[in-house]
Amino acid sequence: MKSLMYLALPIALLIISFFSPNFFFCVTDLDYWKPIIWRVSAAGEAEAAAAAAVIIPCSGHGRAYLEYGLVVKGHEPVCECNPCYGGPECSEFLSDCAADAGSGDPYFMEPFWMNMQDNAILISGWHRMGYTYGDGSYTSELLVNHIKKLHEIVGNAVTDGRYIIFGGGSTQLLNAAVYALSSGNNSLVNPAKVVATAPYYPLYRTQTELFNSRDYQFEGDTSLWKNKTSDINDTTFIEIVTSPTNPEGKLSKAVLEGNNVKTINDRAYYWPNFTPIPSPADDDLMLFTLSKFTGHAGTRFGWAIIKDKDVYEKMLTYMDLTTVGISREAQLRVLKILNVILEREDGKQIFQFGYSTMKDRWMRLKQIISKSKRFSLQKLSPHYCSFFKRVRHPSPAYAWLKCEREEDKNCYKILEGAGINGYEGSMYSADDRYVRLSLIRSQDDFDILINKLTNFVDKDY
Amino acid sequence: MKSLMYLALPIALLIISFFSPNFFFCVTDLDYWKPIIWRVSAAGEAEAAAAAAVIIPCSGHGRAYLEYGLVVKGHEPVCECNPCYGGPECSEFLSDCAADAGSGDPYFMEPFWMNMQDNAILISGWHRMGYTYGDGSYTSELLVNHIKKLHEIVGNAVTDGRYIIFGGGSTQLLNAAVYALSSGNNSLVNPAKVVATAPYYPLYRTQTELFNSRDYQFEGDTSLWKNKTSDINDTTFIEIVTSPTNPEGKLSKAVLEGNNVKTINDRAYYWPNFTPIPSPADDDLMLFTLSKFTGHAGTRFGWAIIKDKDVYEKMLTYMDLTTVGISREAQLRVLKILNVILEREDGKQIFQFGYSTMKDRWMRLKQIISKSKRFSLQKLSPHYCSFFKRVRHPSPAYAWLKCEREEDKNCYKILEGAGINGYEGSMYSADDRYVRLSLIRSQDDFDILINKLTNFVDKDY
Secondary structure (H helix, E strand, O other): OHHHHHHHHHHHHHHHHHHOHHHHHHHHOHHHHHHHHHHHHHHHHHHHHHHHHHOOOHHHOEEEOOHHHHHEOOOOOOEEEOOOEEOOOOOEEOOOOOEEOOOOOOHHHHHHHHOOOOOOEEEOOOOOOOOOOOOOOOOOHHHHHHHHHHHHHHOOEOOOOOEEEEEEHHHHHHHHHHHHHHOOOOOOOOOEEEEEOOOOOOHHHHHHHHHOEOOEEEEEEHHHOOOOHHHHHHOOEEEEEEOOOOOOOOOOOOOOOOOOEEEEEEOOOOOOOOOOOOOOEOOOEEEEEHHHHOOOHHHOEEEEEEOOHHHHHHHHHHHHHHHOOOOHHHHHHHHHHHHHHHHOHHHHHHHHHHHHHHHHHHHHHHHHHHOOOOEEOOOOOOEEEOOOOEEEOOOOOEEEEEEOOOOOOOHHHHHHHOOEEOEEHHHHOOOOOEEEEEOOOOHHHHHHHHHHHHHHHHHHO | OHHHHHHHHHHHHHHHHHHOHHHHHHHHOHHHHHHHHHHHHHHHHHHHHHHHHHOOOHHHOEEEOOHHHHHEOOOOOOEEEOOOEEOOOOOEEOOOOOEEOOOOOOHHHHHHHHOOOOOOEEEOOOOOOOOOOOOOOOOOHHHHHHHHHHHHHHOOEOOOOOEEEEEEHHHHHHHHHHHHHHOOOOOOOOOEEEEEOOOOOOHHHHHHHHHOEOOEEEEEEHHHOOOOHHHHHHOOEEEEEEOOOOOOOOOOOOOOOOOOEEEEEEOOOOOOOOOOOOOOEOOOEEEEEHHHHOOOHHHOEEEEEEOOHHHHHHHHHHHHHHHOOOOHHHHHHHHHHHHHHHHOHHHHHHHHHHHHHHHHHHHHHHHHHHOOOOEEOOOOOOEEEOOOOEEEOOOOOEEEEEEOOOOOOOHHHHHHHOOEEOEEHHHHOOOOOEEEEEOOOOHHHHHHHHHHHHHHHHHHO
């Protein structure tokens, strides 16, 4: 079986080489060369992608990446196994291994990209060595246009007349936005108060505190400020709104109101993978990221869509002075990824894969938890989705599991005892009766989670 | 001639396809398949690089990048021209165009990479989608090892027993270092004072001021603090030392002394391209970057070499909370670039190219300025270089030009009048009698600069 795998690529290449009409026509028709060069290169790409996909199957429980062999000569490729799998070909299941349902590593999308043809890029040694693109910016205009096209097709954000800026994930853009909204033309004496509604993503606090700025500071939950009109009149508030929320997966809106309240809308999960899309988001400052949408977290690519020119220019200054923009390699890869997505039935393929994977996982989980009185899940109901043009089921990225028994005050510990590692509720500024379970990890991780949960629930009742 | 260019790649590919022994042997020998797969892929890389290099020559005054055609189908590649060149193939010289000697865009290295075989990488659609490498870090261990090997061969930094961390250029690592050295176990009440010795790189001030932190603030030139022992005893000082200096290209050391003085050593130019290497640098915290060494500024890749574990861990936290590490695509490309360098006579090829280019440029410039009493250049003398194992000539990245006439108080304006755009001395916290001229830009930019200078000097005397 393995030797068959090794055969696949050379056979494919032989077929391309010997039977492709390009190679016969081109000898007799010189005008035909120009397009051929591109076609040959594209064949090279497909071949490369195939090579990378075929070489080592890692038993379906891991992957061998490109560094060895393809980049560093004289090395054999090495399988990197999923959690709970080991051995040189990831074929050994480690039975006393806890389910990892912690971080939001979005490997749920990996099979989509592994099965996708012609998705690789090649980057020559002299590609874009300078600091800027031809227009003097750090931003590929072609990629900006792809992003606009994408939002138009998905219908999840208004981009007309807006400014778009790139960052090292939405992570970097978050502080860029806090900087832009708190600095400068602020006649108020106090530092801006950065707030969010619990349960919220822990980075909002940890990142804001890291910078220990004179211009802004983290001030906890919006509920502390909601009815304090005098405070809201005296100080700039920056409310970070996540919609859908992390961890609950619910659509949400800003809580605070007033002239001094500015919002940063984290739209990391506002994709048909995770939520019905009721209408295009039209907020003043929206953050999007590739991580949860296509699954390319390691690319560190996010973008902000901004209404106000002054805010946009401050964010540009921030990107200039903190990292001089972001990697050209990352931008080229994202361009390819978005191009592949747009070429496949206007994005339908990727979202059908993402949605059906996440919906199936949610339904499996819900079925198990419904048998238990000890645990409950957040309530989510079907809604109409303007992208799919039909009512769709919930498909959240995370489960927000609650331990219902009076004595189960630390739900994390209860689950840990059952061999399941989630994230504690207190990480999200919520009660430790809650645990976040990540549903967007690899199929292996999800299967092990389901297995452990089933055993525990069955034993418990 | 152009049609010959179009022929080169398909002919090369036909030769590879039909005459390579791989393709004949492999049919009869199944055990032979495994290495072949890698060889075929490597051929794909070379082909891709060749494709990208050959397709559009842009008259030698520009380049057509990979985005169009190779990545976005159905588009023709487009020439992006060097400054002062225009037209669809960059063949038109725009005669009333000023010489650009401003930014340090390191295109001087581009010809090296354009002429280098087998320098491309390919990245499959599913390459490293997760947040971390196999060891749970954001850092390719293989790349760390390549960096250590590189420093060992070049002899420009001690890495044994040191920690290495990556950033979005040394730009990001600079603030990470300021954060790490100023936060935490600091019993002193005052914010740390960040200082440097003029003329210094403007980012030291602008970046430090951007963050407006409670933990540190920029406090200008070291000369203001040198003899103020009581201040040095009361406050943490963070002295940023650039060696070789930007703009002058001189090796330098920290100015301040005392228990509370910490240093960040910016070693961006400590490569045989720009300076003799007397011995391996052995500072507590050193910043290196790819930009000026290989010329890949757009990759946004830098690394820090750190002695102290606590400082290293704080910098890791900083990278985690600001951008969640840096792009995997950038890391893979850097791995390839360093691998190519190490494979070519242990780095001798790249530094011989870099040094001879920069030395020739400096000698041409010096010859012109020596004819003028109106201008002078910084004094640099030959020194022994432990890498080349001989005495070598100066080859600085920048000229620090001085207007010598009493009335020429604004040297930038004088040069601007002669059609030359440099950077004002005051940008580097120095006198405006000085101008920085970048010598590391494209050959076109340098030639235009030399041309304008020659005309001005000839006319002036």
